[in-house]
Structures are given as structure tokens and as C-alpha cells.
Amino acid sequence: MRGYGTTLGLFEPGRGFLYRTPLPVKAAGSLAVVVAVVGWRSPAVVVVVLAFTGVTLAVGAHRSPARILRMLLPALPVLAVLALSQGLMTGGTRAFAVAGGIAACLLAARALTLTTPLPVLLDGVVRLVAPLERLGADPERFALTLSVMLRSIPYLAGSVLDLRAAARARGLERNPRVVGVPLVVGAVAYAPRTGEALAARGLGEHPEEE
């Protein structure tokens, strides 16, 4: 489970036009899907948007319909409950519009992260926040912090599993403190080590120093 990072649903190499499409175009497309869903909230628009994202993923990233459906699997419980409750309260079409719309938004986001390598995505973020530089933001440091966050997720997920096993070995798995305290204390202890390693590499320094 230490390999959690590879299953974080990020970039997967492949072929298709989505891999060659510039990031700004993909981001704009993904945003357009959200705007369409939120803006109209009509079943007809949701059908169009859902078809658009599905076909784009199938043709643009060479993913089979089965694999596209599997991307929605983790969100399925929420979508199902949402559709069911809306169906009971307001009827089938409304249920479809809400659940289908959210599914389309999720797929659009997935199409972007699936076909964009992390460094390119980070560069995109840097460019996106660059206009904020005048307000005192530092895009480079922001991107660096974001990468440290992403690489820490597998570390923490791995340590949750280790700690749970250790708690079970002591017969204490029902006590949330036994996992929680070492997890959080460990996370706080881990941060300065990473910070020191960054400082040693000259990363994350203030541009105005010296």
C-alpha cells in the first residue's frame, strides 16, 4: 500500500489527441462542462455534456466505455444516494440531471488529470496564479508546496495503515487516539525534515532574500 501514490488517479501514459491538447484548452473544456451543468441544470444539457465528456475520453484518450465507467466507481455511493433521494422527492428527470451532471463534471476533471503529466500540471498552476504575483503571491513557492502535499499523501496513507496494524497488534484498534496521536505527531515531525531537505536544495526560499 506504500504505492498509494501511483493510484492517486493522476497521469497515466497513453495515446490519443487529449495527450497532445495544450493544458489551457483542456482546462477550459473542463470548466465549460461545469458551467454548462451548473448554468442550465436541465436534463437535455446534461445528456449533451455527458455524451461529450464520454466521447472525448473514449476517442481522445483511447479508454474503453468500461474503463470510463470504472472511473466513476469511487463516487458511485454518493451519486446513487443523490439520484435516489432526488428521484423520490422530485422525479426521475431531476434525479438524472443532478447525478448525471455531477458525473460529467467528475469525468471532465479526470480527463484532464489522466492525460497531463504532473510537472506540466504544476507549470499550468504556476501560470494560472502568476497574475497574483503583484498581490504578494509567489507562484513558484505555491507549486512547490503543492508538490510536497501530493508526495505526502502516500506517506500519510501508508502510516495510517502501519499504525492501524500496530494498534491491532496491541488489541487497541477501537481507541481512535492510538492511531490518531502518532499519525498527527508523526506528520508534524515529518514536516521539518522535509522542510530542511527543501532548504538544503535551495528550494522554497524567499526570492527577496539576499
Place this chain on the structure above:
Amino acid sequence: MLEFDGVGVRIDDGHPRVLLHPLTLSVPERRVSVIGANGSGKSTFLRLINGLREPTTGRVRVLGDDTRTAGRRVRRNVGFVFTDPLSQLVMPTGREDVELSLRTRRLPAREHRARAEEVLDRFGIAHLADRSIYDLSGGERQILAFAVVAAVEPRILVADEPTTLLDLGNGARIRRLIAGLDQQVLFTTHDLDLALDADRTLVVDDGRVVFDGDPGEAVARYRDLAAATCTTE
């Protein structure tokens, strides 16, 4: 060339104590090992060299630059490799991490790619470039950590117990790697074979350099020290 001029480190975080007693020495040798017990001040000594820790008294100069006033230039000249590569590597794959190092050099993107490829190849890990760092063995990760640091071509390399987390075979790989580096290398270690791969060895005990000279004699001295600690307890 490193120069320590009356360098001492004290800290006061509620329990005031001395980490390193004032020390004056200059280090022109290409390979220098530092040995001593846990908590003896080895790591403090190394951290002084690239300005991660600033001296409370005296001055550390690296190629003429004072670590306190020219920290940025010092960190450019001094690469630092940590014991645990997982606290050092930031990106999910080796290639991305090497490219991250190169970012501080502000090169065009195309050059980043080529340089990263070249560095990974030189360290013999080009075939691992796109693997998740979590899928690498401990030895491969440590080699990657060296590659990442060497990518920006520092003139001095500092390594803090680079083989402590490794098995014998992987430890030997790191020894060969260190032997083949072009830079001046200073390292701390508990691996006495590695300690002998040096031109000069410092033995640190309780914040003081108690021996400075030939690696063979240094190791013998360190064994005596450790034996003495055992019997006094």
C-alpha cells in the same frame, strides 16, 4: 575548501546546551568522514557546512563565502544528501524530482529534460526514471537522492549517514558511488568500512572533535571510545 573559524553551536529551547564546542579547522581533502556516537554533534557539523544551521559563535566559510551572509550561494555550492531519501525526494518519480532540482537553475524546459536524462543515466538509474519513488528499493532511492543533488552540480557534497538505512549490498553500492564522485565529499557514518574510504576522518564525541587525522587510527580511536562508554555504564 572549507574553513571553520572558532565555530560553536549552542541552543536554548528551554534546556540550554552545547551542540558543538568552538572548533577551528580547514578541510582541503577530497574525502572526509565524520564518525561518533548518536547525538555527538556529527549532524550539527554537517549542517553547518551548507548553512542549514548557523553557528552561534565563529564563522564557517565555504569556498570563501560566509554561510551566514551568503547562504543562498553556499547552498548552491554545497549539495546535501540525507539519511532517509523519502524525506528528501519531493516528486512522485525520479525524473520529476531531478527536474525540480534543475528549476532553481532557470534553464529552458528542453534543456531540463536533456540534463535530467543525462544525470539519471550517469548514475545508472535511467531505467527507473518514471517509476514511483515508493516502488524503488532503499538502495535505488538513495542513489536517486544523490543524483537529484548532483544534478545541479554542487562543488561540495555533504551526506548524513547515507548508508544507515541500507543492507550490506546496497551500502556497498553507495560506497562505490561516493568513491566515483567528482566533488569534494564529506559524510557522517556508522559504517566503519565507509569511514575508511576517506583521506581524513574526524571523531566527534559530546560536541568536541576528539581525533582528526588518518582514517585507520580514527576508527581505532572510535572503537576505544565506544568500549569505554560500555564499561562505565
Place this chain on the structure above:
Amino acid sequence: MQPATTSRSGRSRERRRSRRRWDATDLSLIAVFAALIAALSILPGIPVGPLGVPITLQTLGVVLAGVVLGPGRGTAAVLLYLAAGLIGLPVFSGFSGGVGVLAGPSAGYLLGFPLAALLAGWLTTRSVARTGRFRAPVVFLACLIASLLTVHPLGVAGLLVNAGLDPVPALLVDAAYLPGDVVKNLLATVLGAAVHRAFPRLLPTGPRTGA
């Protein structure tokens, strides 16, 4: 598709801030707490109530960021977490991500998170600064006030707007989360106390002398 070369950050050199700027350790504390919130969100959540807004330990991470890091870094950690999710990384509960979540029923809760961290962090820091100690009952109250004043009102607003609920059902749905929240705030207090015992000088106002 050339990755941007980033020579332009040199321009900001003339900028000077009077306040203390975050160093690499602050940045990695922010990053690690953002990751902690993400890890707690990704762990299987339990969909609650008719709208299936999942109960996760996410809010525990949010409040904890404020209590442990203080208002500034705590809020930054939550904002970083939200930013990562909004650009499409699957860090929201149910492995979801993307701007699309702003169209979902839990949008209001997400927007309330940074405010909760800010308020919990500010109240905790005030209390520690004034008494010189981490007083668990005060901190627990701070967490409770923070989530009642920020996450819940915005969450209800999100349910009204995005899920098209009427006010009374929206309040009922929201109320389903209250017991869980009390427990999570209690846990945040216990964990926060443990962290501050292990790292007494973590909060900028810790009982330190000099400096």
C-alpha cells in the same frame, strides 16, 4: 505544450514584506496538513442522510490544521487542499475532484472549511497566548464555535442552492452531521493537545521567552 519556464519570479525581488515570511519548514507544515486533510477525506466516508453528503474525517483534519498550526498556516493548509481538489486532483471525499464539486451538494461545506480553520486557529492561539497553556475545554469550545459559525451555515446554504432543498429539510440534513462533528471536535482537541505537548513551540504564541 511547453512547460513554462519561470524566470519571471525574479521580478518580485523588489517586493518586501514587513511580516515574517514562511520558511521552507512552514511551507512543508502547510503541505503536510493539506495532505493530512486529503488522506482523511479519501479514507472511506459514510454517506449520511438522503442527500448522501458523506461523513468523513475531513472536517477533523480541517479543525486540526487550525488548532495545531494557528490561523495563518492552518488556513493556508485548508486553502491548499481546496486548490488541489479544484484543479482536478482526486482529494475530495469519494476520490472526487475538479471545479465540478462546486456544483455538488457539499460545495457549501467545502467553502466553509478555510473559515473554520481560521476561526479555530485564531481562538486557540488567543487562548494559548493569554494563559500560556493549551486548555483542552477552551480549545474544544473554540472548535465547536468555529464549525457552528462557518461550516454549518455555509453547508446549509449549499444545500439550498445546489441541491434545491427547502430551508427546513436543509436544516434537518445538516443536523444529521452535528453529533459526528461534536465527536470530531473532541478528537481534534485531544490530538491538538498531544501535538502541543510533543512540539511546545509550534504555535507562534507558544510560551517562549525572548525571540
